Amino acid sequence: MELKNIKGIGPTLEKKLNNLGIINSNDLLEYYPYRYNFINIIPISDVSLDENCTIKATIIDSGRVQYIKRNFNRLTFKAISDNAIFNVTIFNRAFLKPNLTVGKEIVLMGKYNKLKNSFVASDIKFNIFDNKIEPIYHLVDGISNSILIKVINTALNDTKTTDYIPSKYVEKYHFINKDIALKYIHNPSSKNEIKQAQIRLKYEELFTFMFKINYLKAINDKAKGLKREVSITSKDDFMKFLSFQLTPDQIKAIDDIYQDLTSINRMNRLILGDVGSGKTIVATYAIYVNFLSGYQSALMAPTEILAEQHYKSLKDLLQRFNINVALLTGSMKKSEKNKVLEDLKNNEINLIIGTHALISSNVTFNKLGLVITDEQHRFGVDQRNTLRDKGITPDVLYLSATPIPRTYALTIYGDLNLSLIKTKPKGRREIITCVKKEIEIKDVLYKMLEELKLNHQIYVVSPLIENNNSDELKSVFDLKEKMDLAFNKQVKIGILHGKLKNTEKDEIMQKFKNGEIKILISTTVIEVGIDVPNSTMIVIYNAERFGLATLHQLRGRVGRSDLQSYCYLVSNKDIERLKVLEESNDGFYISEKDFQMRGSGDLFGVRQSGDMAFKIANLKNDYQILLKAQEDSQEYLKTNAYKDNEYYKNIVETINFIN
Ligand code: ADP
Ligand code: MG
Numbered sequence: 001m002e003l004k005n006i007k008g009i010g011p012t013l014e015k016k017l018n019n020l021g022i023i024n025s026n027d028l029l030e031y032y033p034y035r036y037n038f039i040n041i042i043p044i045s046d047v048s049l050d051e052n053c054t055i056k057a058t059i060i061d062s063g064r065v066q067y068i069k070r071n072f073n074r075l076t077f078k079a080i081s082d083n084a085i086f087n088v089t090i091f092n093r094a095f096l097k098p099n100l101t102v103g104k105e106i107v108l109m110g111k112y113n114k115l116k117n118s119f120v121a122s123d124i125k126f127n128i129f130d131n132k133i134e135p136i137y138h139l140v141d142g143i144s145n146s147i148l149i150k151v152i153n154t155a156l157n158d159t160k161t162t163d164y165i166p167s168k169y170v171e172k173y174h175f176i177n178k179d180i181a182l183k184y185i186h187n188p189s190s191k192n193e194i195k196q197a198q199i200r201l202k203y204e205e206l207f208t209f210m211f212k213i214n215y216l217k218a219i220n221d222k223a224k225g226l227k228r229e230v231s232i233t234s235k236d237d238f239m240k241f242l243s244f245q246l247t248p249d250q251i252k253a254i255d256d257i258y259q260d261l262t263s264i265n266r267m268n269r270l271i272l273g274d275v276g277s278g279k280t281i282v283a284t285y286a287i288y289v290n291f292l293s294g295y296q297s298a299l300m301a302p303t304e305i306l307a308e309q310h311y312k313s314l315k316d317l318l319q320r321f322n323i324n325v326a327l328l329t330g331s332m333k334k335s336e337k338n339k340v341l342e343d344l345k346n347n348e349i350n351l352i353i354g355t356h357a358l359i360s361s362n363v364t365f366n367k368l369g370l371v372i373t374d375e376q377h378r379f380g381v382d383q384r385n386t387l388r389d390k391g392i393t394p395d396v397l398y399l400s401a402t403p404i405p406r407t408y409a410l411t412i413y414g415d416l417n418l419s420l421i422k423t424k425p426k427g428r429r430e431i432i433t434c435v436k437k438e439i440e441i442k443d444v445l446y447k448m449l450e451e452l453k454l455n456h457q458i459y460v461v462s463p464l465i466e467n468n469n470s471d472e473l474k475s476v477f478d479l480k481e482k483m484d485l486a487f488n489k490q491v492k493i494g495i496l497h498g499k500l501k502n503t504e505k506d507e508i509m510q511k512f513k514n515g516e517i518k519i520l521i522s523t524t525v526i527e528v529g530i531d532v533p534n535s536t537m538i539v540i541y542n543a544e545r546f547g548l549a550t551l552h553q554l555r556g557r558v559g560r561s562d563l564q565s566y567c568y569l570v571s572n573k574d575i576e577r578l579k580v581l582e583e584s585n586d587g588f589y590i591s592e593k594d595f596q597m598r599g600s601g602d603l604f605g606v607r608q609s610g611d612m613a614f615k616i617a618n619l620k621n622d623y624q625i626l627l628k629a630q631e632d633s634q635e636y637l638k639t640n641a642y643k644d645n646e647y648y649k650n651i652v653e654t655i656n657f658i659n
Contacts, residue, residue, distance in 0.1 A: 033135035225266030267395035275556030295369025409551030
């Protein structure tokens, strides 16, 4: 049902709901409360002195507001409950004054002092519900909780819903009916009802998710690719040219790739390894094998800077194998671009490096056999389509530096084959990490000065661009001022943030790379994989705002040479959690800890397309349900029972269509 057909939703509210991604009544019903208020209303005679309580009362005067200071006001009015008449006081709610209608029944939460005849309220509810459990929704964009409760309840009565859990599993787990589950979740009358509804809705969400993953995996496993005739000795030939010994994990990954590329099945592999674990060289082997069998490769990076970096570091190495490499970026001159495009078409280029624009329609490959995408970016549906339209179905290799625990990787990346690189190359220096409180900032500045004197460079990271009136959070601009003061404006400082144009960003990054800028203050836009070996220190302000995995990624900007590097985490809060980073440089260990401490928050960023954004399930807390859903959906797929179910038939057809 369309939103505008729900009673109580006018054009303004409809628009606001649309902004939340709520388009129809089913979306609205899937806007779940994130917690509940358990309201226990008691008679005023039972209230004990100075204890928090909830009572019913009736308003008996229209109240008055006193403005005490800026941002501080007091609303008082008289109320009656049973036979007790008392004054109600609530702070900073002057805006409630118009709601004070004499004779209206309300619910008061707060503390009652019988001797003084006064009630100091922490909250007032003007809508009294029959049930005593109030669902609390995430509020945005001026939509109040009570409005949400109202329209969702209306939608509950008028919406046809579909149960996506196959009946076999509904029976197996004795799940409650979907309509009832939705009623319970939005309008519960007991904790037990909430629990029953949650389990059922979480299972449904995870079941449908895992079904898609399992189906993708099944067709990927079956997909026919290029069967290359390349000798196993290619491995030794390749390694002979390297100036270092590969780690055992790298060798294992290379073996996996060799298997993939020389079998008839299409490669669809993810190389998962910490920053600096040496994924690029593994990918280079894939390029080499692909070249030996006469095919072209494309390496796609998320930004031009990263693409250029890859180009510079790979060109020399690949020349030794007679592999011809070219770079293609938007900022190149038209004539240069045309030359590259021409050479690519004529198979004179064996490896092309660029951003994701590489797979755009005006790029014609001669014999594309392998696509590698670096750093998290999934190979999008559009890109697959473009390639398929060109009649190409290359092998695909993903590189990702977001370490996640293996068990989770197997499920959320379950459609890909996985090679893990856990051990780092020998001889790497560990980055020294310190957590500092803000009053200890002198230590940090002193260390910065030391590093600057050695002519090293420094990253400073803040969660905000501008200060939005928060005393607690330091912004990029605050920090610029602070640093200018600390170093007497003697040090060249650059600023980088997401609101700059790409060309501006590139320019600043270039200046940092060539050492003109000594301190780079930025938000988290400094990309994963950016390589400025001379930077030996990173200072992260308000570190409590970031997940451990993100902090670890940021820390990976330093420690990129044989110079000792340092990471300072500045925070007044959450010290315990941040200390995990003092302890360890191992991304997999850290992400495991992060999982234990914070839940899957950070993981939602892992899969970019948003298909990981669960509405009710949480990968960490609901892991047991996830495992069941995985097992069951796999079984469901295998028995072919899904072919009789409209919903799953549709999923399968859509996936077939885009692959
Ligand atoms: P990432 O996994 O972050 O992409 P890179 O592939 O960029 O890491 O590798 C980081 C650096 O380590 C590169 O300079 C690379 O040449 C070097 N390297 C890779 N493997 C080894 C190894 N086995 N021994 C020594 N150095 C290595
Ligand atoms: Mg890399």
